[in-house]
Amino acid sequence: MRIVVLVKQVPAGDTEFGPDLTVRRDGRAAGLNPGDSFAVDQALRIAVRRRDVRITAVTMGPGEAINSLRTALVLGADEGVHVKDAALHGSDALATSRVLAAAVRRLGFDLVLCGAASADSGMSAVPAMVAERLGVPALCFADALRVRERRVEIHRDDGRGELRVLVAAPPAVVSVTERCGEPRYPRFASRADSRDKPLSVWSLADLGIEPAEVGTRGAASVVRAVTPRQSGPVVVQGDPTSAAIRVADFLAERRFL
Amino acid sequence: MSTVLVLAEGREDGGEDRGEDRATCALLTLARRLGTPTVALAGKGDTRLLAEFGAATIYPLATPARSAAPGRTTAPAALSPVAARVAMLAELARRTQPAAILIASGRDGLEIAGRVAVRLDSGVLSDVIDVHDGPVAVQSVPGGSYLVESHVTRGIPILAVRTEHVAVRPAPVTPAVHPLRMRFPDSTYAVREITPRRRQLCTAAVIVAGGRGVGSRDAFDDLVERLAAALGGVAGGSHTATELGWCPRDARVDQLGTIVHPSLYLGLGVSGSLRHRAGMRDAATIVAIDRDPAAPIFQFADLGVVGDVHQVVPELLAEIERRRAQPVIRTREA
Numbered sequence: 001m002r003i004v005v006l007v008k009q010v011p012a013g014d015t016e017f018g019p020d021l022t023v024r025r026d027g028r029a030a031g032l033n034p035g036d037s038f039a040v041d042q043a044l045r046i047a048v049r050r051r052d053v054r055i056t057a058v059t060m061g062p063g064e065a066i067n068s069l070r071t072a073l074v075l076g077a078d079e080g081v082h083v084k085d086a087a088l089h090g091s092d093a094l095a096t097s098r099v100l101a102a103a104v105r106r107l108g109f110d111l112v113l114c115g116a117a118s119a120d121s122g123m124s125a126v127p128a129m130v131a132e133r134l135g136v137p138a139l140c141f142a143d144a145l146r147v148r149e150r151r152v153e154i155h156r157d158d159g160r161g162e163l164r165v166l167v168a169a170p171p172a173v174v175s176v177t178e179r180c181g182e183p184r185y186p187r188f189a190s191r192a193d194s195r196d197k198p199l200s201v202w203s204l205a206d207l208g209i210e211p212a213e214v215g216t217r218g219a220a221s222v223v224r225a226v227t228p229r230q231s232g233p234v235v236v237q238g239d240p241t242s243a244a245i246r247v248a249d250f251l252a253e254r255r256f257l
Numbered sequence: 258m259s260t261v262l263v264l265a266e267g268r269e270d271g272g273e274d275r276g277e278d279r280a281t282c283a284l285l286t287l288a289r290r291l292g293t294p295t296v297a298l299a300g301k302g303d304t305r306l307l308a309e310f311g312a313a314t315i316y317p318l319a320t321p322a323r324s325a326a327p328g329r330t331t332a333p334a335a336l337s338p339v340a341a342r343v344a345m346l347a348e349l350a351r352r353t354q355p356a357a358i359l360i361a362s363g364r365d366g367l368e369i370a371g372r373v374a375v376r377l378d379s380g381v382l383s384d385v386i387d388v389h390d391g392p393v394a395v396q397s398v399p400g401g402s403y404l405v406e407s408h409v410t411r412g413i414p415i416l417a418v419r420t421e422h423v424a425v426r427p428a429p430v431t432p433a434v435h436p437l438r439m440r441f442p443d444s445t446y447a448v449r450e451i452t453p454r455r456r457q458l459c460t461a462a463v464i465v466a467g468g469r470g471v472g473s474r475d476a477f478d479d480l481v482e483r484l485a486a487a488l489g490g491v492a493g494g495s496h497t498a499t500e501l502g503w504c505p506r507d508a509r510v511d512q513l514g515t516i517v518h519p520s521l522y523l524g525l526g527v528s529g530s531l532r533h534r535a536g537m538r539d540a541a542t543i544v545a546i547d548r549d550p551a552a553p554i555f556q557f558a559d560l561g562v563v564g565d566v567h568q569v570v571p572e573l574l575a576e577i578e579r580r581r582a583q584p585v586i587r588t589r590e591a
Contacts, residue, residue, distance in 0.1 A: 015402065093381060094374060125371030125381060125417070132375040137337075137447040141364045143460035155453065158364055159462035159520055161489025163453035178518035178539060179460045220380030220411035224393065227404040235561040237550070243562045244572035247544060248580060250560045254542060255421045256463060256488060256521050257580060 003043045003055045004104050005077060006114035006130070007036040009068035020216070021223040022090050030064060032071040035115025039176050041183035043113050044076040046147045054078050058103050060088060060096065066199065073194040074186050080197070081107065085204040090216030097129030099214060102207040104134060109171055111152065116141045116175040124175070131173035139166050143179040159256060259292040259356035262349055263312070264342060264369065265302050266361050278306060280361040282427075283420035285310040287388045289428060292356050297345050297437075299338070304434060311428040316349060316437040336441060337448040339365050343372045344441055350377055350413055357392050362417040370417040379412025386422035397422070456491055458508060463490025464519040466510050466537070469497040470526020470547055470566055477503040480570045481525055487577050493517070495533045511536040525566045529554025546570065 010033045011025055018024040040057065047053040057072035059065050060083035069080035083103055091099070104112055112134070117124040124140070131138030142154035152172050156164045157179075204211055212218055236246050251257045263284045266277035281296075285307070288294040295314040296307055304315055318341070346358060346369070358373065360366045362383060374381035387395040394416050396405045408414070458464065465488065467481035477498065485492040494504035496511050510517055512535035522540035526547055527533060537543070538557065545558040546569050555561040562569055 015398070017403070021405075093371070094378070097371075097375065124367045125374070125383060128368040128371035129375045132343075132372040135444070137340075137444070138368060138372075139448065140368045143462075153451075155460060156364070157456060157460050157462040159489065163456055165451045165453045166448050167451055168448045181459070182516055220374075220378075221382055221407050221409045221414075223405055223407045225406040227406075229397075229402055229404055233555065233558055233561060235550075235555050235558075235563060237563045240564055240568035240572045243546075243564050243569050244576050247546070247560065247562060247569075247573055248576040250544065251488075251521070251577075252580065253421055254521070256542075257577060 001046075001050060001053050001110045002108055003046065003053060003111045003113060004107055004109045005036070005039050005043050005055060005057045005072065006100055006104075006112065006127075007040070007057050007059045007068050007072050008033045008115075009059065009061055009065040017226045020090070021226055022216075025062065025064075030067070032068040033115055035117060035176070035178055036068070037071070037075055037115075037183045038178055038180055039113040039115050040072050040075045040077055042145050042176055042180055043111075044184075045181070046111075047076075056081060056107055058083070058100065058107070060084070060091075060099050060103070062089070066201075069199060070194065073197045073199075074191050075183060076186070076190060078197060080199040082199065082201045083204075083207065084201050085211070085214075087204060087211035087215045087217075090219060091214045092219040092221055093126050093129060094220050095214035095218050097126050097133055099204070099207065099209060100126070101130045101133035102209055103202065104130065106202075106207060109134075111147065111170055112136075112173040114173075114175050116177045127173055127175035134171075134173065136171045136173060137168040138173045138175075139168055140175045142174055142176045145174060145176060145180055260295045260314070260353050261288040261292040262346065262353060262355040262358045263288050263294050263296050264346060264358070264360045264366075265296045265298040265307060265312075277361075278303065279425065280420040281307065282310045282425040283423035284359045284361060284418060285312055286423060286425050287416075287418060288357075288359050290388055290390065291392050295349070295353055295355065296432075297342070297349050299342050299345055304432065308432045309427050309429050310425070311430050312432050313430055315432050315434045316345075317434065318345060319436040319438045335450070336445055337450075339368050339372075340445040340448065341441060342369050343376070344439065344445055345437065346373045347376045348439060349437070355413060357388075357414040357416060360415065360417050362419045366417050370415050374412075374415050377412050377415075379415055380409030381415040381417065382407055382409065383417040385416045385418045388416065388418075392416070458491050458493055458510070458515050459517060461491040461517070462520045463488045463523075464493050464510065464517055464521070464537075464540070465490055465523045465525065466493040466495060466527055466533075467498050467503065467525045468495040468527030468533070468547075469501075470528070470549075471498065471503065472526070472567070474501075474503045476567065480566055483574060484523065484525070484570055487574055488521070488523070490519075490521070490523075495527050495530075524554055524558070525570060527554055528552040529557070 012029040057077040144155035465485040493510040499509040545554040
């Protein structure tokens, strides 16, 4: 069984936008997207139940993005693939899904795992787009994941009292939330081993993608303006009734009621 | 005037309303700014309500007949709601050539938006909270720390809208209703839904936690459990609450109990000690109600209420009940 985990390097701390209105990534401390470390760990949990699992971590991005692959290898992935090309800068969700789907198709897969939302842009549509391009079912936002021979099952809590269990047959794409289980802290042996695991770098030409289809040139949407918004903690005091109404308003605004 | 395709959040058979009607009305309110709304309606929807909010054309999905799959002896499987809606939108986009497609953002909404975007090779914008002519979309990213204005340059703009940020306004019309007959491919049945089991603390989207401030076991049942039930969530307890026996040990939220990642964490009488914080700091939204204004939880809560939980929570439960009893559509005051 071949499991491909899609990982992403995200800037640490708050999101900042550069002069060309893309998320600033260069020269900033960065790490593996927390959601993706959960995906790597889920792949490992499948691996302990079977003998034939091979876990491949795939990322796309600038040179530094290889660090996210190294982290994934430390966490337990068997090999890494870095899609690196100067033309990729400024890629939108459509282009990202095109590149990732091409890489996954080239590798071959039974299961594609990834974090449900990235911490920097929150574009949660990418897993579904990858599934659409690969022509396989997608099980998105898994709060719990169970994989059997011919059956992938996810549990979802959509809030407001809605519990769902979705089932599909592999091959499939699954995106996991941070509720699926804390990633285990890697052992020293795993750190040491990770240095010997294979890392390959692919370019767009390797995937047969034209540079004009991706990056800023291939983007299907344009950002016109970015306005920062200040929001901090709010503390309310006062009589219980008005405080309760304030809380109810807050919950309704965020669709929890 | 160009048409704008709106995906109505239809309810499943016999399902209760979970804000789908309001979401659809919000989409229609935005769609009217861009053109004439055309509604794709899967599931049970109220056409009267759609007409009141300006749906000029409605395409309800006629119950699909499934081609009998070879070698299949069981009863035909149910359509996967997401896949069916993707197929519907792609088909209607081909027929009506809309100026934009509006979908309510959410777990299913994002998947639908992503898949439709790939099928139509069109740009997609998520977390949209407002739309201007063009269409230019105002997005709230990430977690509302930036407002980003974007527009789509290729294909039919697909906007996943966070409808709770939209004030709904009616504009009655007389709609034309054309039942939509479609034959769905087998891939539309690839994802099945089965009956869920009990909700668990570690995977809960909403967690209401009680701490020492709740005061007693009876109060814990009365406040924490009831509020959790009202919000469709799970009750949890701090270290103190579990040690005092107010709630079972497996409901303990902290470093050694369960580390939780809910969308909403509501702390009642929880001070927010380091130990508890280690178990819940990754919650997306944190609301705290506590008597002590110096409690550390107020430093990282998104909304804090200084007050006695024994007074605030009953008022909150009554307020939630009042809102639930009201008609579905509530216009937010501008």
